[in-house]
Amino acid sequence: xxxxxxxxxxxxxxxxxxxxxxxxxxxxxxxxxxxxxxxxxxxxxxxxxxxxxxxxxxxxxxxxxxxxxxxxxxxxxxxxxxxxxxxxxxxxxxxxxxxxxxxxxxxxxxxxxxxxxxxxxxxxxxxxxxxxxxxxxxxxxxxxxxxxxxxxxxxxxxxxxxxxxxxxxxxxxxxxxxxxxxxxxxxxxxxxxxxxxxxxxxxxxxxxxxxxxx
Numbered sequence: 689x690x691x692x693x694x695x696x697x698x699x700x701x702x703x704x705x706x707x708x709x710x711x712x713x714x715x716x717x718x719x720x721x722x723x724x725x726x727x728x729x730x731x732x733x734x735x736x737x738x739x740x741x742x743x744x745x746x747x748x749x750x751x752x753x754x755x756x757x758x759x760x761x762x763x764x765x766x767x768x769x770x771x772x773x774x775x776x777x778x779x780x781x782x783x784x785x786x787x788x789x790x791x792x793x794x795x796x797x798x799x800x801x802x803x804x805x806x807x808x809x810x811x812x813x814x815x816x817x818x819x820x821x822x823x824x825x826x827x828x829x830x831x832x833x834x835x836x837x838x839x840x841x842x843x844x845x846x847x848x849x850x851x852x853x854x855x856x857x858x859x860x861x862x863x864x865x866x867x868x869x870x871x872x873x874x875x876x877x878x879x880x881x882x883x884x885x886x887x888x889x890x891x892x893x894x895x896x897x898x899x900x901x902x
Contacts, residue, residue: 689812690734692717694725694751695770696743700795704738705859711805720744729758729765736766736789736812741778752778759790766811770795772819783818783897787853788890791817806855807853816853816893823851826900838880846873857887 691713695701698720705715709759718729722743729737737758755767768791769782779792791811797819798804802845807817827848839847842863849859857889860870878885878892883899886892 689713689736689809689824690732691812692719692725692728692734692737693807694722694737694739694743694754696720696740696747700740701869706761707801708808711801713805713808722750726754726757729762733762734766736768736808738768738770738808741769741771741870743777749778752782755782759785761835763789765789765828766814767791768793768808768811768817772796774819774825776822776825779818779822779899780897783816783894787816787818787894787897788888789814789816790890791853792819792822794819794821795815797821810853814890816890818850818852818897820848822897823848823900826897835881839877841889843873843877843880846870847877847896850874850877851893851900853893 691708693701693704693715695704701718705718708715708722716734719725739751739755741751742748745829752769755769758765758767766789769872770793773797774794782792783790789811791807793807809815836844845863846859849862854862856874857867860867881899883895
């Protein structure tokens, strides 16, 4: 699996490169700016591009704009954005049209190397990786007559996991339940909330996030 990186912090750039290389991924390019990454992607599209949301020269939103361009011009390239802080508007902008092959993770909340590598692989394979803080923030913004009140506590846990990109098996593992039970929770959540059912994990991530944002 070929990975290209844009991260202006040399320590983070080298650290991510080492982590991914040790896991057997092929880091084919690593830059400190978005323009060089975009030129590389145009010529040699990797399976996934990892970008800091803020890159030189202004450290404003160059990384996010580059991620959106890659999504538009190279839909076959997965995009994983790393951010120091949660910027909900930018995160939802990235995920607004499709959650397939997209990830948004907060740097300070990445605490497990294996989970990070799994997220990179998932995004490269067309899946999603959404930081749980995005989901919890959206949940906190729900109005007083919260339609999520119809969910049981266990279903809410499953909903949060689903929104981060977890598969049914991932939900089962996290909740220590059987796959059949996880599938039942997922089906019940969609029925109770009136969300169209889909077996595509990335599409259901988008459906849940858009529902929570409404």
